Amino acid sequence: MPLLGLVAVFLTCSVANAQPNQDYAFRAYSHQGTTLALAKHKEGRAIVIDPSGSVGGNNVGFVYVTGRVYNLNQTRDDIGLVKLNGCAMCNLWDGVVTYDGPGNGDDVGNAIGLDGEGNIYVAGTSYGGQSTANDMVVLKYDADGDLIWSYRYDRDGKDDHAAAMIVTSSGVCYVVGYTTTGETSHKDMTAIKVNANGTLGWARHATFGTTPTLDDWANCVALSDTHLYVGGVHRPGGTAQDIGLMKIKLDGPDDIAYYVFDGNGSGIDVANAIAVTGANEVYLAGKSYYNSTRKEDYVAIKLNSSLQLSSTWPSGGGQPQGVRYYNGDQDGDDEILAMALDSGGNIVATGRAVETSGDPGDITTVRYTAGGDVVSGWPHKWDRSGSADRLEEARSIVVDSEKNVYVGGLSVVSSDGSVRDMVSFKLKPNGSLVGGASNIQIYDGPAEGNDYGNAIAVDNLQRAYLTGSIDMGETSSTDACGNDADEYGPQIGTVSFFTAPLFGDANEDDCVDDTDQAIVLEEWGQQGSGLAGDVNGDGIVDDTDLAIVLTNFGKGCCS
Template sequence: MAPAPASPTPSSARMGGSVRRAVRGARSAQIAGQVREVVGARGYRHRARVVVVGVALSIVLGACSAPSVTSVSIDGGDRSVVVDDSLTLTATVVTSGGASAAVTWESSDEAVAGIDDAGSVAILTAGTTDVTATSTVDPSMRDTVTLTVDPLGVLMWTRQFGTSSNDQAFGVATDAEGNVYAAGYTFGALEGAGAGNADAFVRSYDREGSLRWTRQFGTSADDEAFGVATDAEGNVYAAGYTRGALEGPNAGGEDVFIRSYDRDGSLRWTRQFGTSSGDFATGMATDASGNVYVTGYTLGALEGPNAGSEDAFIRSYDRDGSLRWTRQFGTSSEDVATGVATDASGNVYVTGYTYGALHAANSGFVDVFVRSYDSAGGLRWTRQFGTGSGDVANGVATDASGNVFIAGGTFGDLDGTSAGSEDAFVRSYDSEGGLRWTRQFGTSSGDVANGVATDASGNVYAAGSTGGALDGAEFGTFDAFVRSYDNEGSLRWTRQFGTSSGDVANDVAIDANRGVHATGYTFGALEGANAGAGDAFIRKYGR
């Protein structure tokens, strides 16, 4: 009798990282392979295909690669920021073999800026620091960028322009490309020949301060621009008054005009309107839909009867110059609108001053008001405030949250004690008219804020004039200033500038990179020589 077959006895050998298992007595047949995971000598995991052929079971491990990092690069490279910026750095890490892409962060000068494990940078003071990202797998793989921290309110450039006659700028705006536009009037010839007495102008510079174009326009009578705005398409709108006929006949005395140019200075359209009694534009704005808003005051009846003396008004056109609506409002006393702004929801805010009672009782003399309409002209709310000593508003702005900021002057105590004579102020409401805060500031010599603007971070900027020293020494009889607060009303910085001859900032605008542009006029030489009498200027600061 033949002996029974012996039980299969496994045997194994390890050669060069491969494992072979022979099973004696197995039949010569190929069995479908399966995928298995094998842990190698260093704990690396590999996948293998198992095939049984004949009497041998072979497990052949594929080639393995150790985890490694090929490169580390910090996204964005070297950059410049300012002290209160928020910044998070990211690094691109190229790996193989399943290596971790984690990095550690380090700042060479933590007094300038520190950085945490997530790449969040704490910007502390002006200076320069090198920030390095280092691979946690291979410390030889790293990248370094230089972070330059500029102080707040750094002067970028000044442009002064004019003729041998008088030239003044009253409004300033910026577009999405960082171009800046100033509007005002000239008694000379900024572009070509003057049309008559005072002519209106719009002048544009690029972000670096290079002149792009100038448009001067008018009639044989007086024409003056006091407001300028841009829309999302780069169109430019200027508003003011004319004693002549820019479009059609004059209604009588002074008429309001709005004039639109494209981004390259080509005329799009002009609208002129008024009553027989006199009408003036003081400010303008656009909304996200391209609608245009002009505000000012009328001695007549633009919409319904005049309430008495001067009434405030706001009038809206679409981007192509078609009239949308007009709202006229006032008391039996004098009511003047001085500024207009819109928010992201299309709400409109008008500010100015009243000698009557638009909302509750008058404080005793001239009070500030702010009035809100929806995009269709429906009244939302009105707020009136004052001290009894005389208070006026000259500008209004909104932020991305719909908060409202009013700037002007007071002869009383809106917030604390008056510094003496007239003080400047900034006052903030939420979008529903709830008071947020008030900041009053000045010197013993008289101070007023003429314009206000906000940036994308919610910081607030007021521009005006001072007879004293808001920031260090004074330069002349009256100087221009720009003053910045954060969104909660904490002071960020003040810049006072001027000549010995007198200087006034009338408006301020912020560009997409938070460049701060102030415009106004000087009787001296802020840049180069004075052309004669008053010259207009635009001055740009970093945020």
């Protein structure tokens, strides 16, 4: 197994004062993937959790992150893959697994997924040499980090790119992006099916009718029982861009249906996110040019199973049927970068919108009802205090089974944009911040440099993980697994934090154990405020508190 480097974990924030009657607790770590000096392009770009993972008998899950790392020669990027203990946040492979394509050029992992047996799949773009240029690549690893197979797709000896992927429980991979073909080197929206054994099932390329187009490419993908839905951009000609959708039948003949959305004219329309419901309704989200005053707006589109604008989002209030625009308060360029579907089949979307005068963008999150209305209490807008003329941007979103919303992204600190911080927060279903404004988590790495979040995931304990890049400067430390490391420059960085109370954790060490039980017994019968053993916050330490500790015994513990 090719391994590179060691890992360091740094506890950078103290545990918040989270009593059991509060709804937020926080702990942040940084996690790095390599130990190379002068590193330039190291970042996590996609994250997935294996909830079946068990460390020390505690079902906390394993966290897998892919992205890019600077290679040993420090001349190019390789695909990187990291496996983390979801509890202690240390590297279970003692380093990062890397993939260097046959052309010895730049390679990057853009998407990650798991099958039902716990195997890991990475999709990205990899340089194959002068004869093939960049190719789509799919890699399958076992849980020990050993490469099972690799599959490369080259259509016409020119640049091909993988942007997103879905993996089924049986290990079938659907990968989307674009391929380049023809003398004019135009891009075609492309989807490929890679079988569980690493062979090509089929490849589909968008035509959007018979009229030749300049460029089409995919940014996102969704899967139903019978079809694959591919969203992105259709560029028919000139400088205009439309939102394009390709609906592909999974099995049988080359059966493709198309949908194109051309907003309010010859502007720029882009789909960055897609979702499909059990009724085969399709949501697309991104940006659309509205007019010269409002410029580009958030846009969300709902289609029925026939790819027609849905009548369940009726027209009204200046909104067309099946389409919802959102314009930030300052009439700037707004764009949805991520969207999630909640348990009720409705969407929540986030990105950046110009809400504050002089700012290039704030994190604005919008939730819609089944009828296409903005839910009461939404949108939620966040502009960092003291950050005039600075960008805040969300790049990822997750909704849990209770309809809580988790947002991750970045906040620019310096005027030239070179210094950024990771940002994450949790919103209740009504749009209010969990824990209030003080629990917006801003992570600034040891070097106080360029830190940012790209992708977020949430485990079954409502612990959130935000991955991206953390600038370590020059740091030496030992992680919770005993790994020593010297870290330099930007690294694959993952921040972990609790977003739900850990009931029964009397001493607030993120582990309900015999120490907490001892605290309850020691304070038994005492009354008053501020008692650690009063885990239910009712002013008395009694059998109810002991029952809470025993019911939650072992939760949060890493060993």
